[in-house]
Amino acid sequence: MEENRKEGRKVSALPDLFTWSEDGVHLLSARCGSCGTFFFPMYHEQHRPGCSRQGIEKVLLSKEGKLSSYTIQYYMPPPPFKTDRDITPYVIGLVEFSERIQIVGIVVGCTFNQLKTGMAMETTTFTLYRDEGGQDIVTWAFQPVKT
C-alpha cells in the first residue's frame, strides 16, 4: 500500500504507543530493570517469573528491525478497526527488534512481491482515517528500509 494523500495533523488512534519526530517514528516500550524484559505496549507488564519488578523505565525501541513473518489479509476486519476506505488486501508484518521483542503492524511502502522475510524494516505511521476536524488518525506501521 502507498500513502499518497496529503498529510494533515497526525494524531495516534490510541495514546502511549509510539512517537514521531524529525528523527523518525519510534515505538514506545518499557524495560524492566530487574528481569530485562521489554514490553509493548509499555503498560502491559510481562515479567520473568520471580522478578522483583523494580526499575521499569520507558524506552524508545530502535527505529529499525527485520521482518520475521508477514501475511496478506484479504478481508476487512470488523469494528473497532476503523478506516475511511477499504484497505484490502493489506499486509500485516511481524518485525523483530534488537531489544529481543517482535511486534506486529501494518506494512506499507512495498508491493506484495517485494516482501521477503529477513528484510530490513523501519517504523512509520499509517493513516486510518481523517476525522471531522481534518486530523489524520494514525497507527504505527512498518516499511522496508530504503537502500
Add this chain to the structure above:
Amino acid sequence: MIAREVAIIGVGMHPWGKFSQKTFVDLGVEAIAKALADANIEWKKIETICSGIYIWGGNAGHLSGQYLASVFGETGIPIVNVYNACATGASALRLAYLSIASGQVDTALAVGVDMSPEGFLTAKSDNPRQDRDVLRWRMVGMPNPTYWALECRKRMQRYGTTEEDLARVKVLLSQYGAQNPNARYKKVYTLEEVLTSKMVCDPLRLYEICATSDGAAALILCAANKARQFTSKPITIGATTVGSAIYGDPTIRISAISAPSKAGAPLLSESYSSSQQAYKLSGIGPEDIDLLELPDNSSWHYLQYLETCGFCGDGEAERMVRDGETQIGGRIAVCPSGGFSSFGEAIGAQAVWQVAEVVMQLRGQCGTRQVERAKVGMAQTYGLMGNSGTTILKV
C-alpha cells in the same frame, strides 16, 4: 497423587452447525439429555455440574450451568461455571474430574455450549489499558487467522512446508467429517479444490481455516469403582489437565501485539505444558496413543500440534502426513472425527466434544471411521492468550 480413578460413563452432543432459531439452552439440553440416556443415569443422581461459560449469552451465558440445570430440575448441587477460552470445556472437565477424584462427589456432569456470533469474533471491551484485544483490532486490524498465518509462514520458511502440505490436511479431514453424522461440513475435498479456494490471509486459504459454529456436548463422569452400575464400557480418565503459557514463549498469541523474539520456551507453550502434565500424571506417552483429537483451527495447527505434543520431532509433521501416518489405520489416527475443519469452532463446547469423540472411538461406536483396536486416546485443545487442556483416556 490421585485419590481415586474416574471414568466417563455417558456422552451426548447436539450436532455442530448454525442454529439461529435455537437458544444455547436448547442446544445444551439436547446434549445433556443424550448424555444422561447414554449413561443410563437419572438426573437426580448427578452430584455436581461444571459448565462452560457461554460468553456471548449475557447473564444467562455466564450462568450457563444454572440455566441448564433448571430445565432438568434444580437439586441444590454445586454448579460452577468456568471460562478459559478454547480450553473452557477442558477446564470444566478437569473440575468435574477433580470433584470426583477428591472424593467429594461420585458423579458429575461436564457440559459446554456455544453459539458463535455471525462473522468475525471481535473485541468485547473498549479499554486498551487492560484489554490487549482492543489494541490488535484498532491499531493493526488483526482477525484471529492472521496470527496463525504469521506462524504458518515462519514454519514454511523454517521447514519448507509447501502449499500442498497445508491443503492435504483439509483433504484428509474432509474424508472423516463426511462420515460423521454430527459434523457441520460433510463435503469431501480434492487437493485442487483446496488449493484454489479463496486466499484469506496468505498463506492460509478459506478451506484451511476452521469456521465458527454452534454446538453443545456433555459428559457424565463417575467414580470408576461405581461406573459398572451404569455401563458395561466405562472409559477411564488417565489424566485431564490444564496448561498455561511459559515466560519466553515466542508464539505471537491471539490478542497480543508483541512477543519475545528469542525463544526461551517452546512454541505454544501452554499446550506443551498441558500435554506434558498429562503424560506425567497418566504414565502414558505419545508412543502409547492410538488416536488424537487435536485443535486444527488451521492447517498450521494440525502440523504444529503433532510436534508440540511430542508425536514427532521438529519439522517432521509434514512428512508424517504425506506418508499417511496420521490417517485412520496409520501410526496414529489424527482427528478421526473430521476435526474443527469439519465441525467449526464452538469455543465453550469444543473441548468437551473432542473428549466425547475419543470416548466413542474407544467404545468402538464410530462405524466407517472407527480406529481399529483403539485402546488409548487423547484430546488436546488450543487456547487464546495462553491456556490449554489435555485429556488422556483409556479403555
